[in-house]
Amino acid sequence: MDYIQMEAYLKAVGDHNRMLILNYLSKDSLCICEFTELLDMTQPAISQHMRKLKQAGLVGEEKRGRWTIWSLNIKHPLYPVLIHLLSLLPEPERTIKDLIEEGKKVVCD
Amino acid sequence: MDYIQMEAYLKAVGDHNRMLILNYLSKDSLCICEFTELLDMTQPAISQHMRKLKQAGLVGEEKRGRWTIWSLNIKHPLYPVLIHLLSLLPEPERTIKDLIEEGKKVVCD
């Protein structure tokens, strides 16, 4: 890994909203519409964050019906570092559990 | 550590020139004029990078005569993470050893 690649990685992780997204993804795979419920952000903003995370190889996507399910790339060479960094951060206010209790968790197929 | 603090940290580290600086500092404390020899960068650019690293708590300074000696803050909570990240990066082309051999290493007092 060279300096430019490391820079790209750290810039992808180094945004508080993307860290929140990664924190959620470390617990479950999620689609954009679920993030709109979790993250007080517009749908395009979330899509753009996902694109940036994907370009850095941190996440992957899988089309499932009309949803795009996003998940952490556990094969990324810095995946262990990411998990460690996320472990230092507090739990997000709004949890995936909240989502389930409100019946807003997407169940595709 | 909250999300904003982590973001500030990752933004401070997430620049290829600052990573180079940190890599050098992980081996030795250095002053600005030594970095101008090591880093194909102007003196103000280096000073500005040091300021940014200092604001994030990654480095500390010590005045010694007309020099300001900069060193890694080994007490930073993410110091072990930093060392690990740096260990993944290649050796800089120009080494501190080169500096010594060229008689450009500063010896203050």
Next chain:
DNA sequence: TGAATCTATAAGTGGTTGCTTATATAATGA
């Protein structure tokens, strides 16, 4: 088929970043 839903992308915008040149401050030493 056509409305509703989910997502991606485009264009525009204000703020930030990393650099430059110019200059100020401070310490050293002839």
Next chain:
DNA sequence: TCATTATATAAGCAACCACTTATAGATTCA
């Protein structure tokens, strides 16, 4: 004292960033 050296800071600038609104593409289902 005065030139030299080391450093910090200021102002200016092009590039980039994270967001917004608007819109288009794709899928589902009545």
